[in-house]
Amino acid sequence: GAVVSQHPSRVICKSGTSVKIECRSLDFQATTMFWYRQFPKKSLMLMATSNEGSKATYEQGVEKDKFLINHASLTLSTLTVTSAHPEDSSFYICSARGMAGYEQYFGPGTRLTVT
Amino acid sequence: GQQLNQSPQSMFIQEGEDVSMNCTSSSIFNTWLWYKQDPGEGPVLLIALYKAGELTSNGRLTAQFGITRKDSFLNISASIPSDVGIYFCAGQFTAGNKLTFGGGTRVLVKP
Secondary structure, three states: OOOEEEEOOEEEEOOOOOEEEEEEEOOOOOOEEEEEEEOOOOOEEEEEEEEOOOOOEEOOOOOOOOEEEEEEEOOEEEEEEOOOOHHHOEEEEEEEEOOOOOOEEEOOOEEEEEO | OOOEEEEOOEEEEOOOOOEEEEEEEOOOOOEEEEEEEOOOOOOEEEEEEOOOOOEEEEOOEEEEEOOOOOEEEEEEOOOOHHHOEEEEEEEEOOOOOOOEEOOOEEEEEOO
16 A cells, blocks of 8 residues: 555656656545655755645745646646756655655656756 | 754665664654665655654564654664665654655665
8 A cells, every 4th residue: 555656757858848747646645745856865855745725835945936736636746847957857756645644655756857 | 954864874784784774863753764765766665653662673674763752773684685775764743744854874785
């Protein structure tokens, strides 16, 4: 149980285009989903927290107009990187937490490369 | 803000050895979680700890929630090659709070 999927696993896009990443909780209802960014050999950096049906809460320094997050259902959240630039290239990982509120399960990550 | 110091940053293991890593915090947590991340993958939850002093095992892994609620350790017994990866501790103050992550311990195989 507690499986989180992410799609796509890898994406290459041109500078100036937008990219959407999907995160799904497959066997539980995720009241809260999180989006992280991870740089090589670094720990996970929380970008934003989203609760189903409400606006995401962004961490300090994360541009909400650039990283659009939608959490329309209890099993799906999306992250859209708008007008991507090469510096947005990174490993993006989502995670989901169920109603009990303690354990957090991670997706497999999405490698974004902006050329 | 809250910070988690995880040590060691990296370690080499030889098959069969026991290894240990720990996390310390400047403030208390009420939940400690340990994750393992393989290259190019997301972190996988290994052990969750909910109570100060709790000692929990998952196969060859054992983790403890420090009595002061400011630290936790993870032991791997009789290590095998597939134990290679990055291990992260994470603390949570209350249910519903975001996780605070340690910097990770990179476990490598001795050449």
